[in-house]
Amino acid sequence: MEASDEATQGTPPGGVAPRRLLALPALLLIGVAIWEIVATRCAASAVADDAAWTEAASVVRAGYRPGDLIVFAPDWIDPVGRLHLGDLIPLEVAARMDADRFGRIWELSIRDARAPETAGLSPVATAQRGGVTIRRFERTPVTVLADLRERLATARVESPGRRPTLELTEVGFAPRRCIQIVPVPGTPARITFPAVPLGSVLVGYVGIADVFTRRDNRAPARLEVQVGGATVAEATAGVDDGWVRFSAPTTPGSADVTIVAHATTPNRLVCFAAEARQ
Amino acid sequence: MPPGMRSSICGLVLALITVIVVVVNQRDVGVARDEVVYMQHGSRYADWWVGLVTLDHGPSKDSITRSFGGKGPTDGNREHPPLAKTLFGLSEKLFHDELGVASELTAYRLPSALLHGLCVWLVYTMALALWGFAEAVVAGLLLLFLPRALFHAGLACFDAAIMTMWFATVYAYWRCLDGRRWPWQAGVAFGLALATKHTAGLLPFAIALHYAIVGYRSGRWRGLVLHRWRLIVSFVVLSPLVLALVWPWLWFEPVAHVRDWITFHLRHVHYNFEYLGENWNAPPFPWHVALVTTLVTVPVVTLVAAALGTGAWIARRDEVTYPDRAPGLLLALSAAASIGPFFLGSTPIFGAEKHWMPALPSLCIAAAVGVVWAGRVAFGVLAAWRPLADRWRYPLIGALATIVVGAAAVETFTAQPYALSSYNALAGGAPGGADLGMNRQFWGVAARGVLPVLAREAPAAGAPPVSVYTHDAAPAWGVYHRLGLLPKTVRDAGWEQQGIDRSQLAIVIHEKHFNRHDYLIWRSYGSVQPVFVLRVAGVPLVSVYRRSARD
Numbered sequence: 051m052e053a054s055d056e057a058t059q060g061t062p063p064g065g066v067a068p069r070r071l072l073a074l075p076a077l078l079l080i081g082v083a084i085w086e087i088v089a090t091r092c093a094a095s096a097v098a099d100d101a102a103w104t105e106a107a108s109v110v111r112a113g114y115r116p117g118d119l120i121v122f123a124p125d126w127i128d129p130v131g132r133l134h135l136g137d138l139i140p141l142e143v144a145a146r147m148d149a150d151r152f153g154r155i156w157e158l159s160i161r162d163a164r165a166p167e168t169a170g171l172s173p174v175a176t177a178q179r180g181g182v183t184i185r186r187f188e189r190t191p192v193t194v195l196a197d198l199r200e201r202l203a204t205a206r207v208e209s210p211g212r213r214p215t216l217e218l219t220e221v222g223f224a225p226r227r228c229i230q231i232v233p234v235p236g237t238p239a240r241i242t243f244p245a246v247p248l249g250s251v252l253v254g255y256v257g258i259a260d261v262f263t264r265r266d267n268r269a270p271a272r273l274e275v276q277v278g279g280a281t282v283a284e285a286t287a288g289v290d291d292g293w294v295r296f297s298a299p300t301t302p303g304s305a306d307v308t309i310v311a312h313a314t315t316p317n318r319l320v321c322f323a324a325e326a327r328q
Numbered sequence: 329m330p331p332g333m334r335s336s337i338c339g340l341v342l343a344l345i346t347v348i349v350v351v352v353n354q355r356d357v358g359v360a361r362d363e364v365v366y367m368q369h370g371s372r373y374a375d376w377w378v379g380l381v382t383l384d385h386g387p388s389k390d391s392i393t394r395s396f397g398g399k400g401p402t403d404g405n406r407e408h409p410p411l412a413k414t415l416f417g418l419s420e421k422l423f424h425d426e427l428g429v430a431s432e433l434t435a436y437r438l439p440s441a442l443l444h445g446l447c448v449w450l451v452y453t454m455a456l457a458l459w460g461f462a463e464a465v466v467a468g469l470l471l472l473f474l475p476r477a478l479f480h481a482g483l484a485c486f487d488a489a490i491m492t493m494w495f496a497t498v499y500a501y502w503r504c505l506d507g508r509r510w511p512w513q514a515g516v517a518f519g520l521a522l523a524t525k526h527t528a529g530l531l532p533f534a535i536a537l538h539y540a541i542v543g544y545r546s547g548r549w550r551g552l553v554l555h556r557w558r559l560i561v562s563f564v565v566l567s568p569l570v571l572a573l574v575w576p577w578l579w580f581e582p583v584a585h586v587r588d589w590i591t592f593h594l595r596h597v598h599y600n601f602e603y604l605g606e607n608w609n610a611p612p613f614p615w616h617v618a619l620v621t622t623l624v625t626v627p628v629v630t631l632v633a634a635a636l637g638t639g640a641w642i643a644r645r646d647e648v649t650y651p652d653r654a655p656g657l658l659l660a661l662s663a664a665a666s667i668g669p670f671f672l673g674s675t676p677i678f679g680a681e682k683h684w685m686p687a688l689p690s691l692c693i694a695a696a697v698g699v700v701w702a703g704r705v706a707f708g709v710l711a712a713w714r715p716l717a718d719r720w721r722y723p724l725i726g727a728l729a730t731i732v733v734g735a736a737a738v739e740t741f742t743a744q745p746y747a748l749s750s751y752n753a754l755a756g757g758a759p760g761g762a763d764l765g766m767n768r769q770f771w772g773v774a775a776r777g778v779l780p781v782l783a784r785e786a787p788a789a790g791a792p793p794v795s796v797y798t799h800d801a802a803p804a805w806g807v808y809h810r811l812g813l814l815p816k817t818v819r820d821a822g823w824e825q826q827g828i829d830r831s832q833l834a835i836v837i838h839e840k841h842f843n844r845h846d847y848l849i850w851r852s853y854g855s856v857q858p859v860f861v862l863r864v865a866g867v868p869l870v871s872v873y874r875r876s877a878r879d
Contacts, residue, residue, distance in 0.1 A: 069708075069709055069712055070709055070713070072705045072706070072708065072709050073705070073706045073709040073710070075636050075698070075701070075702035075705065075706070076702040076703060076705070076706035076728055077706075078632065078636075078702075079629060079632060079633060079636070079698075079699060079702055079728060079731075079732055080728065080731055082628055082629045082632050082735070083629045083731045083732050083734065083735035084731070084735075085753065086627065086628050086629050086735040086738070086739065086752075086753045087734065087735050087738045089753035089756075089757070090735075090738050090739050090742050090752075090753050090757060091738070091742070092757075093753065093756050093757025093758070093759060093760060093865060094742055094757060094758075094865045095865070096756075096757070096759055096865070096866070097759050097863075097865060097866020097867065098866065099866070124762070124763060126762040126763075126768075126838075126867065126868065127866075127868070128868075129836075129838065129846075129858060129861045129868040129871045130861050130863070130866075130868055132856050132857055132858060133857065133858050133859075133860070133861045133871075136855065136856045136857025136858065137855075137857050139856050139857075141850055141851070141854065141855075141856065144850065144856045145847070145850075160866075161759065161763065163763075218847055218850065218851045219844075219847060220843055220844040220847050223607060223840050223841070223843050224843070225843075225846070225847045225850070260844070261600060261607065261609070261841045261844060264609075265598065265600070265609040265610060268610060289610075290606075
């Protein structure tokens with residue numbers, strides 16, 4: 051049976067205006083279809099190409115100084131950014147603890163995105179190259195007095211499990227250079243860094259490495275920070291928490307810093323990094 | 329030519345066009361990780377059947393176990409029923425090995441393409457029976473022009489196949505509600521669906537509820553069972569028989585083997601999957617995954633048309649052919665049974681839209697009803713406004729349908745061959761999908777796009793081979809070699825850190841949980857800089873790294 055004539059399909063008994071409204075569905079479909087064709091083709095060419103990135107990279111290279119941080123936004127464009135400027139990004143910078151120690155930050159962004167490292171900062175220079183926005187930020191960086199990662203070799207370890215190692219690994223889907231320890235469940239692993247020069251604050255981060263162990267083992271990890279035997283900070287990292295920040299005020303001077311890692315399940319890859327800052 | 333024959337030919341032409349489009353499109357689509365497994369086991373199954381038919385061996389327990397099973401839960405790929413795999417293997421034997429008319433990969437994939445053509449024909453045929461020729465043509469074309477469905481139809485996997493078998497069951501059941509004496513078609517179709525993919529097990533929820541409603545309307549409580557009781561017999565008797573017939577693994581210890589099959593999927597590991605910026609690999613999952621994913625992967629115009637069509641269908645439900653068989657309700661229940669479990673928050677969400685593809689025929693039929701209804705009503709408005717001869721009715725509907733189908737086609741072809749990374753205009757295309765944090769891809773398919781880059785790194789004659797860390801593309805490497813897409817001197821380096829450490833080149837197929845491969849490579853290569861980044865619409869799909877000469 052064929053569909054019946056349109057005259058029987060909802061033509062209102064009222065006047066001309068209501069009748070004309072019945073053309074709206076067709077107009078809607080035409081409008082959506084035309085918009086979709088245009089939008090689809092535009093989206094396919096909306097992102098900056100290699101020529102634009104090459105020009106943008108040349109802007110950065112002209113003003114780059116060793117020790118500068120280069121970031122890309124949105125995060126999904128990071129591989130393209132590294133393709134063009136990766137030679138200016140050392141491993142330890144790519145896998146940084148955070149951005150606080152960098153006084154100059156270059157941000158290359160597309161689609162009006164901003165990198166979290168530049169949140170709250172105002173650019174001192176801005177340029178546009180074919181859809182790539184280059185912003186340079188300058189600020190007073192923190193002064194790092196001691197980086198616990200650099201002191202692992204002299205640390206005292208009290209743990210029945212594996213000795214901690216310095217790794218470049220995935221934590222929260224980001225690269226992190228961190229000290230990895232695998233505590234025996236129920237037995238805290240203690241790592242003591244002797245005679246650490248302290249400033250006014252100890253800042254650190256903790257997270258659980260490796261997406262697959264996070265999937266298969268959903269228990270959190272806990273970190274305790276002791277200075278001179280007293281607990282000054284604690285942080286708990288769940289499997290979906292990523293890189294969890296902790297900090298504690300410290301008295302300038304030298305003291306032993308002990309990191310105590312707790313896990314309730316086997317093979318919990320606890321990763322941390324910490325700095326004593328002026 | 330009688331109108332009926334003309335309509336039939338039109339449906340067949342649509343199906344043929346679909347098969348051609350799928351076959352042509354798949355030539356640029358990389359080899360999916362799981363596809364390699366299905367191809368290998370498909371060939372084993374096909375060998376077994378050929379050996380049985382040619383009396384090389386009998387149906388012994390040993391020979392069946394060697395080809396179809398084993399002690400482990402995935403031995404012989406027995407966690408998946410064999411129908412599609414067997415067809416892949418037979419197709420490769422015939423069209424590649426014997427006739428030489430298709431490449432190995434195309435021959436394996438041909439059954440999926442043929443089944444997709446069959447699905448378009450079934451959709452066309454049901455829409456024709458329910459509403460008319462215009463709706464039928466539009467429904468078939470809208471099904472053809474679905475970016476993700478077209479992509480999946482070009483793989484030697486189960487997703488396009490189960491959509492066809494699912495819808496074939498729905499259609500056969502609906503036809504068999506006419507009270508025929510031998511409604512064998514429904515039972516056979518459902519048996520084939522079960523033999524294609526375990527998700528067919530959801531279909532009885534839709535059919536049972538529909539049967540109950542239609543039966544109750546017809547004969548009250550008595551009708552719940554007796555309305556078309558032969559259909560129940562068909563499902564209960566024929567479906568298991570068909571499943572068992574095509575799956576020799578069930579020829580002995582059938583209860584244990586069926587239990588193993590179902591248990592495997594009830595306890596399936598949750599693969600990593602990115603959704604709205606988060607990586608998900610453990611329940612509870614967001615309830616809206618299926619809704620949002622469908623909204624950003626089906627052409628927008630098809631979604632709008634489906635919304636209009638659903639409204640028009642409800643308003644005109646008594647005008648549809650055979651309203652007593654409640655076809656609209658059946659299509660709605662079919663879609664709901666397919667997509668519904670993904671609202672529970674516990675059903676694995678990896679694979680996303682491919683797991684609820686059986687909902688798409690219902691969506692496309694509704695969309696076609698919406699397009700044609702809008703066209704007819706618009707013609708009525710125009711005719712009332714200015715005198716317009718009736719002969720302009722179908723050209724006007726045709727023009728509206730053309731622009732709607734055209735928009736869907738633009739979405740579909742723009743998405744290829746990286747349709748898993750593609751999102752519709754509502755999302756903003758592939759870049760919009762990336763901004764939203766939607767899944768970039770899976771199965772390592774995009775690695776094919778960097779093969780020319782890797783091939784350029786092939787060593788000179790006589791020089792040692794080059795090793796490439798290939799991670800998710802490793803299973804496909806041998807296929808790429810056999811297809812001639814990559815010199816055999818560019819070989820797979822092996823797994824994880826050991827593979828990376830002995831490699832000269834490395835690729836990272838970008839998915840959120842694969843970031844770890846970048847970092848493993850950085851550590852080994854001492855650099856964060858890739859030498860090439862494959863992109864679709866500017867969105868990174870695969871990075872290629874080259875170890876520095878000084879290393």
